[in-house]
Amino acid sequence: MIHDQADYARENGAVHEPLLSEKGEETVDVGDASPLPDELTREDLTLPNPSEPEIARHYTRLSQMNWAIDAGPYPLGSCTMKYNPKFTEDVAADPNAAVHPDRTDRSVQGNLELMYRLQGFLADIGGMDAVTLQPPAGAAGELTGILIAKAYHDHHGNDRSEVIVPASAHGTNFATAATAGYDVVELPSGDDGRVDLDALRAAVGDDTAALMLTNPNTVGLFERGIAEIADVVHDAGGLLYYDGANLNALLGRGRPSDMGFDVMYYNVHKTFATPHGGGGPGAGPVGVTGELAAFLPTPRVRETDDGSGYERFEPAKSIGKVHGFQGNWLVLVKAYAYIARLGDEGLADAVAKAVLNANYLAERIDLDVPHGPFHHEFAATAGDRDAAAVAKRMLDFGVHPPTTKWPEMVPEAMLTEPTEIEGKSSLDDLAAAFNAAYGDSDEALDDAPNRTAAARIDQVGAVRNPRLSWRALDDG
Numbered sequence: 001m002i003h004d005q006a007d008y009a010r011e012n013g014a015v016h017e018p019l020l021s022e023k024g025e026e027t028v029d030v031g032d033a034s035p036l037p038d039e040l041t042r043e044d045l046t047l048p049n050p051s052e053p054e055i056a057r058h059y060t061r062l063s064q065m066n067w068a069i070d071a072g073p074y075p076l077g078s079c080t081m082k083y084n085p086k087f088t089e090d091v092a093a094d095p096n097a098a099v100h101p102d103r104t105d106r107s108v109q110g111n112l113e114l115m116y117r118l119q120g121f122l123a124d125i126g127g128m129d130a131v132t133l134q135p136p137a138g139a140a141g142e143l144t145g146i147l148i149a150k151a152y153h154d155h156h157g158n159d160r161s162e163v164i165v166p167a168s169a170h171g172t173n174f175a176t177a178a179t180a181g182y183d184v185v186e187l188p189s190g191d192d193g194r195v196d197l198d199a200l201r202a203a204v205g206d207d208t209a210a211l212m213l214t215n216p217n218t219v220g221l222f223e224r225g226i227a228e229i230a231d232v233v234h235d236a237g238g239l240l241y242y243d244g245a246n247l248n249a250l251l252g253r254g255r256p257s258d259m260g261f262d263v264m265y266y267n268v269h270k271t272f273a274t275p276h277g278g279g280g281p282g283a284g285p286v287g288v289t290g291e292l293a294a295f296l297p298t299p300r301v302r303e304t305d306d307g308s309g310y311e312r313f314e315p316a317k318s319i320g321k322v323h324g325f326q327g328n329w330l331v332l333v334k335a336y337a338y339i340a341r342l343g344d345e346g347l348a349d350a351v352a353k354a355v356l357n358a359n360y361l362a363e364r365i366d367l368d369v370p371h372g373p374f375h376h377e378f379a380a381t382a383g384d385r386d387a388a389a390v391a392k393r394m395l396d397f398g399v400h401p402p403t404t405k406w407p408e409m410v411p412e413a414m415l416t417e418p419t420e421i422e423g424k425s426s427l428d429d430l431a432a433a434f435n436a437a438y439g440d441s442d443e444a445l446d447d448a449p450n451r452t453a454a455a456r457i458d459q460v461g462a463v464r465n466p467r468l469s470w471r472a473l474d475d476g
């Protein structure tokens with residue numbers, strides 16, 4: 001399979017890189033110095049034998065076969081691919097940053113202080129009273145938030161079986177509610193792309209445990225009726241859960257707690273410029289109002305009674321652990337460094353630029369963009385063209401395309417989030433690529449992309465039948 005791609009890439013002048021083993025191998029005698037049992041060892045080993053420059057070129061070329069935010073804009077709506085500043089990597093790479101998680105509180109006071117401060121930063125940002133840093137990803141933070149809501153209802157003897165999720169919500173919201181054991185009630189969107197209050201009133205009741213809401217929602221629209229939405233849910237005895245994936249639109253300017261949210265998660269890889277983990281390691285801290293604080297996972301960090309330092313503790317009615325130890329510590333170090341460096345003004349400024357960039361780009365493209373004005377992202381429609389084909393063609397113009405065909409409330413959606421990191425010329429390039437691809441011939445769209453290492457990948461096959469080792473290539 002890789003050889004087909006190689007031929008394809010060679011014909012089209014795209015980057016191609018063979019496996020190191022295809023470039024030449026050498027058999028080395030490994031001797032018998034190993035303390036391992038004989039049946040687990042071998043006498044000799046066949047290894048690639050590249051020189052240092054060959055290795056450097058190999059990995060540089062491999063990195064060019066994929067798209068990277070270091071190489072160009074990456075406007076994936078809802079996924080928020082921001083540039084990850086190198087200084088946060090430097091901080092996390094400090095040998096003193098990594099300590100064994102089993103060490104005693106007294107011997108890791110600096111680490112505990114950082115966690116304590118980060119809990120405080122996040123609590124301030126969300127207007128929440130208490131924060132856990134433990135969940136290892138956004139979706140894990142979601143599940144933690146809903147498990148906390150469940151523990152709260154159980155504690156108060158409320159038997160509630162339903163969680164309401166708007167149709168426009170991210171798939172993880174539905175999965176979270178179902179995984180936590182709830183029946184999922186899907187809420188249709190109103191004509192303006194927002195929550196339909198009448199539909200919400202009809203959906204809530206004695207069985208409502210929570211409403212899960214993303215605000216601004218997944219097409220970048222602020223829920224103008226949020227105060228009323230909160231009242232409807234609270235009057236029915238339910239809790240309001242905030243999906244923090246879109247906090248990029250609010251940071252330092254609006255707080256979920258002021259809108260009536262009781263529990264929220266923060267997506268550090270979307271909002272606080274830590275790398276996307278490909279499913280992990282990431283972090284999805286959870287913040288709650290005071291009445292839910294006792295249910296947070298253990299351990300959290302607090303100041304000692306005598307004020308001399310910091311200690312880990314277990315909240316009184318904790319739901320337990322949702323990950324080992326404190327969560328993915330070095331990811332938290334990066335989030336802390338980013339927030340500390342930007343400060344209040346820097347964060348609020350990043351939000352202003354993210355919103356400005358999205359609205360500027362929406363104006364510059366030829367595609368129709370329903371609804372608006374937007375916050376940090378917008379869903380353009382490719383109309384009678386195939387959004388996925390337009391996206392593939394954009395790759396030929398040197399930019400990564402947006403998220404396609406989601407959310408479904410916008411037909412042939414191209415959900416676009418330029419983020420605050422792009423300057424005007426980069427946004428203009430993006431708009432030019434959008435317009436060139438959208439206006440191109442059917443044949444050009446069918447053929448695209450032509451300038452990438454691989455063209456139309458079998459996406460379903462890649463998910464259902466992954467071959468994760470080069471050895472699997474030999475099996476056909």
Ligand SMILES: *Cc1c(COP(=O)(O)O)cnc(C)c1O
Nearest residue numbers: 078137138139170172214243245
């Ligand atoms: C990305 C996203 C999530 C899930 O976050 P992960 O860290 O990828 O698990 C949840 N909700 C929304 C709206 C998102 O965009």
